[in-house]
Amino acid sequence: MFPELNNLLNVSPDKPEQGKFTLLCDAKTDGGFLVHHFLSFYLKANCKVCFVALLQSFSHYNIVGQKLGVNLIAARDRGQLVFFEGLKSTVEVLFGSKEQPNTLKFIRESSSDLKSLYEFVQKALTPSGDGSATSWKFPVLLVDDLSVLLSLGVEAVAVLDFIQYCRATVCCQLKGNVVALVHDSDQTEDEENAMLMNALGHQSSLILRAEGLVTGFCKDVHGQLKILRRGLLQPKNDEAEQWNTLLKVIEIPCARARI
Amino acid sequence: MAALTTGSFLRKVSVPGSGAAGGGGARLRSIAGTRPSVQNGQLLVSAGLPALDQLLGGGLAVGTLLLIEEDKYNIYSSLIFKYFLAEGIVCGHTLLVASAKEDPGDILQELPEPLHDDNYKKVLDEGRSHKSQEEPEISMKIAWRYQNLPQMEAGPGTSSRFGHYYDVSKRMSQEVIQSAKWHKFFLPEEITSYANVESCALNHGYTKLLHFIQRVISEQGFDGSNPQKKQKNILRIGIQSLGSPLWGDDICCADTPEHMHSLTRFLYVLRGLLRMSLSACIITVPSHLIQNKAVTSRIRNLSDTVVGLESFIGSEKEANSLYKDYHGLIHIHQIPRLNSLICDVSDTKDLAFKLQRKVFTIEWVQDNYLRQERNIYPPGFSYLLKQKDSAWGEGSLQHSTFLMSFLAKTTAFASRLVRHCEPLKQTGSGGIRQTAEPGMWHDGRRQRAPGLLGIAT
Numbered sequence: 001m002f003p004e005l006n007n008l009l010n011v012s013p014d015k016p017e018q019g020k021f022t023l024l025c026d027a028k029t030d031g032g033f034l035v036h037h038f039l040s041f042y043l044k045a046n047c048k049v050c051f052v053a054l055l056q057s058f059s060h061y062n063i064v065g066q067k068l069g070v071n072l073i074a075a076r077d078r079g080q081l082v083f084f085e086g087l088k089s090t091v092e093v094l095f096g097s098k099e100q101p102n103t104l105k106f107i108r109e110s111s112s113d114l115k116s117l118y119e120f121v122q123k124a125l126t127p128s129g130d131g132s133a134t135s136w137k138f139p140v141l142l143v144d145d146l147s148v149l150l151s152l153g154v155e156a157v158a159v160l161d162f163i164q165y166c167r168a169t170v171c172c173q174l175k176g177n178v179v180a181l182v183h184d185s186d187q188t189e190d191e192e193n194a195m196l197m198n199a200l201g202h203q204s205s206l207i208l209r210a211e212g213l214v215t216g217f218c219k220d221v222h223g224q225l226k227i228l229r230r231g232l233l234q235p236k237n238d239e240a241e242q243w244n245t246l247l248k249v250i251e252i253p254c255a256r257a258r259i
Numbered sequence: 260m261a262a263l264t265t266g267s268f269l270r271k272v273s274v275p276g277s278g279a280a281g282g283g284g285a286r287l288r289s290i291a292g293t294r295p296s297v298q299n300g301q302l303l304v305s306a307g308l309p310a311l312d313q314l315l316g317g318g319l320a321v322g323t324l325l326l327i328e329e330d331k332y333n334i335y336s337s338l339i340f341k342y343f344l345a346e347g348i349v350c351g352h353t354l355l356v357a358s359a360k361e362d363p364g365d366i367l368q369e370l371p372e373p374l375h376d377d378n379y380k381k382v383l384d385e386g387r388s389h390k391s392q393e394e395p396e397i398s399m400k401i402a403w404r405y406q407n408l409p410q411m412e413a414g415p416g417t418s419s420r421f422g423h424y425y426d427v428s429k430r431m432s433q434e435v436i437q438s439a440k441w442h443k444f445f446l447p448e449e450i451t452s453y454a455n456v457e458s459c460a461l462n463h464g465y466t467k468l469l470h471f472i473q474r475v476i477s478e479q480g481f482d483g484s485n486p487q488k489k490q491k492n493i494l495r496i497g498i499q500s501l502g503s504p505l506w507g508d509d510i511c512c513a514d515t516p517e518h519m520h521s522l523t524r525f526l527y528v529l530r531g532l533l534r535m536s537l538s539a540c541i542i543t544v545p546s547h548l549i550q551n552k553a554v555t556s557r558i559r560n561l562s563d564t565v566v567g568l569e570s571f572i573g574s575e576k577e578a579n580s581l582y583k584d585y586h587g588l589i590h591i592h593q594i595p596r597l598n599s600l601i602c603d604v605s606d607t608k609d610l611a612f613k614l615q616r617k618v619f620t621i622e623w624v625q626d627n628y629l630r631q632e633r634n635i636y637p638p639g640f641s642y643l644l645k646q647k648d649s650a651w652g653e654g655s656l657q658h659s660t661f662l663m664s665f666l667a668k669t670t671a672f673a674s675r676l677v678r679h680c681e682p683l684k685q686t687g688s689g690g691i692r693q694t695a696e697p698g699m700w701h702d703g704r705r706q707r708a709p710g711l712l713g714i715a716t
Binding site (some may be wrong): 030032033036057059060063064067088090091094095121131147148150151152183185189190191192194195213 | 299400463469470473520523524526528530531532534535551552553556557560561596597598599659
């Protein structure tokens with residue numbers, strides 16, 4: 001996790017916020033570093049994390065996580081991290097045996113329904129109730145990323161339903177957090193993606209947008225980060241605070257990034 | 260360290276196997292034609308063109324997908340496709356060639372011939388003969404002991420090297436092609452029967468191709484499932500003109516195609532197959548035919564490396580004097596960030612290619628079309644740009660900040676000047692302060708450019 005980003009957001013692993021839906025967008029640049037940040041942040045904050053990774057393999061997140069100071073394999077072994085690898089499940093669905101019930105069976109069928117994925121998330125994050133497991137702080141759902149679901153033929157409405165169900169379960173019932181990444185394609189005419197992003201932005205309490213520079217490519221600065229906070233229950237901050245920060249991500253072997 | 264520097268998925272694959280396999284598979288002997296990346300230890304293979312390898316950050320990572328957006332007449336993209344396959348044969352990798360248009364056997368007959376040491380020098384000298392006459396013999400005064408050593412040149416060597424050079428005017432010899440191990444998928448031959456294929460909401464042709472690729476991967480052991488085979492090898496997959504109507508897909512034909520998700524689903528499953536095996540894939544897509552831009556952006560998001568080719572044939576850029584030596588532009592749209600937070604993006608963004616009689620070269624076109632139109636920049640600024648190693652060069656922080664503040668305030672201003680090409684009046688009192696300010700320009704609008712040059716009051 002990046003300490004500078006924590007300072008900008010006024011959070012720390014000791015006292016993270018609860019019951020929030022955070023939306024991550026990226027436009028013209030890669031917002032993956034935000035996903036890595038939140039993954040390491042919540043693992044360090046001792047929360048139970050369900051990570052739905054649709055685009056990259058587990059080893060990719062593991063290696064970056066080691067650079068940011070968390071060990072995903074250890075977290076998975078002790079039950080803190082439930083990792084759903086979309087790519088591996090897809091291959092199993094298409095080329096494996098038919099009898100296995102699988103969460104990604106919407107790829108095989110043409111009717112797009114994310115119910116099975118939601119049930120997976122629900123089973124992963126609801127506390128088992130037998131009291132033997134160590135208690136984690138609160139559950140967190142992390143999705144990387146939702147635009148891939150649109151490419152797979154799921155309708156935007158189905159994705160919105162999925163997020164609504166997850167929010168109802170994780171944010172309201174279990175008092176946890178939901179973080180999702182959506183690619184922003186404002187230059188192209190991807191209307192479904194635009195609709196998805198607008199609807200999710202409306203529901204979220206915090207939006208982090210990573211954008212490339214307006215003037216084009218620059219060696220020293222990778223882009224800018226916009227932080228949009230929407231205060232829901234505090235009457236004094238009812239206007240959205242918007243911060244613009246220029247950022248550059250540096251990778252040093254001792255794993256610190258400068259924003 | 261050997262296990263760490265090779266592809267990360269190798270460790271993942273060897274772990275669930277038996278104990279003997281885990282011990283033997285974790286220490287990977289180096290595979291011919293690959294090298295670990297300097298930046299993050301990812302295993303790389305060459306794309307066939309050393310210039311392209313450099314632009315892609317050292318090479319193509321094993322387990323990833325290279326998408327080539329075809330140029331209009333599919334001349335140069337098929338050439339890059341053939342370079343990729345030829346590199347596979349020279350390195351001894353296994354090939355899988357899939358096409359709906361040409362028989363893959365015919366594609367293999369047209370591969371360029373690899374060049375060896377002395378031939379390469381001759382070919383290069385032919386191209387640069389006029390330059391070599393101008394350079395005089397420089398004799399070394401201090402380091403005279405090193406005078407007679409051969410010049411260091413990055414030339415081709417034996418097949419254990421990474422990246423080879425090819426002669427496009429000649430064909431690869433038959434013996435070399437026969438000795439290569441390859442699998443072919445020719446769509447008209449495969450789609451004769453419609454039975455026994457489970458429908459997974461994918462195009463029929465794509466489904467068959469996916470099953471074929473998965474069968475080759477698992478039977479030949481590219482996913483680590485055959486632990487007895489000590490000698491690991493790379494599978495190079497090449498799929499030509501994916502998405503064209505010959506594959507049965509209609510995204511190139513209609514604005515709102517019926518099977519809009521067929522190709523994207525195919526790419527997603529292909530990505531899953533690639534990530535779990537020792538393979539590298541190149542696909543060419545005629546994206547200039549795709550009307551729906553949303554599909555193009557989705558295809559790009561699902562690929563790892565995206566390279567677009569734009570040829571000058573028949574376009575108005577052919578007459579542009581800036582491009583008179585070149586045949587087209589090459590755009591690197593996307594480079595993957597694998598196992599790290601950043602990627603090795605090259606600094607040069609304006610790249611052009613040219614196909615000489617024997618060699619395909621990629622060069623940086625000097626970004627001087629902006630400088631020629633001096634009306635955008637105040638005259639003092641273009642002086643700063645012209646200096647060698649200036650801190651104001653394109654891509655520097657000062658340059659971008661200046662542009663942001665300057666152009667944001669005077670965009671209409673600048674465009675008006677460009678259209679009319681009016682010369683600027685110098686006020687004559689000299690000093691960088693005055694010439695750099697747009698406030699001094701003669702139409703009287705007194706707008707200041709704040710920021711680093713705003714020294715004036």
